[in-house]
Amino acid sequence: MTKVLFFYDQPQVVALIGERNMICVAIDHERFDYIALVIDEDILHQFQDGEIDLLAVYKAAIEWGFLSTPDGIEEEDSHKFFKDEGAVPDEFLPKEGFVIRQQKREQAICQLCHGTNQVINHDLGKPLEMECPECALHRG
Numbered sequence: 854m855t856k857v858l859f860f861y862d863q864p865q866v867v868a869l870i871g872e873r874n875m876i877c878v879a880i881d882h883e884r885f886d887y888i889a890l891v892i893d894e895d896i897l898h899q900f901q902d903g904e905i906d907l908l909a910v911y912k913a914a915i916e917w918g919f920l921s922t923p924d925g926i927e928e929e930d931s932h933k934f935f936k937d938e939g940a941v942p943d944e945f946l947p948k949e950g951f952v953i954r955q956q957k958r959e960q961a962i963c964q965l966c967h968g969t970n971q972v973i974n975h976d977l978g979k980p981l982e983m984e985c986p987e988c989a990l991h992r993g
Contacts, residue, residue, distance in 0.1 A: 855927050858901070858953045864926050866907070866953070868897060871929075876900060876910050877920050878947070888945055889920035889934055900953060907951040917941050 858876075859866035867887070869875040874897045877887035892900075896913045899905045911917075918936040922928070 855929060857926075867926050868901065869929070869932075870897070875920070876907075877926065878907070880919075880945075887920040887922065887926070888941070889918055890914040890941075891916045903952050903954045905952075906949060907947045908949045911941050911946055914941065 854870045856868040856870060857864045857866075858868055863879065865879045867877045869877060869889075873891050874894055875889045875891050876897070877889045879887055890910055892910060892914055896905070896910060900907070900910050905913075916936055918934055921933040921935070922931065924931040
């Protein structure tokens with residue numbers, strides 16, 4: 854199962870839940886490639902519940918590598934995982950503090966509209982006449 858946790862122009866942080874659980878972080882927007890962190894289920898739940906940040910996920914990875922997704926992250930049959938050895942290099946580590954916040958119905962709170970499904974024009978302080986494009990993904 855693919856669960857988009859953070860979306861900005863395309864899926865940026867994704868949970869792949871199944872035989873092995875992975876958190877995938879986009880690194881190449883043209884080829885849809887990701888750093889993939891294989892994690893245990895407890896770490897997955899802690900990250901999804903906002904109890905730990907993305908840096909803690911990197912540090913808790915059982916194994917890691919690169920995930921090629923030529924047909925997009927949602928097309929799991931086309932994924933290819935290329936395992937790497939050792940710890941994740943420092944240049945790939947995220948900054949401390951990136952946390953996923955979720956609502957009670959297990960839906961990530963949208964970073965654009967904070968769960969209201971209305972895009973806010975912060976200059977005018979009022980909703981625009983459009984649905985939030987990020988929230989549209991959650992209704993999928």
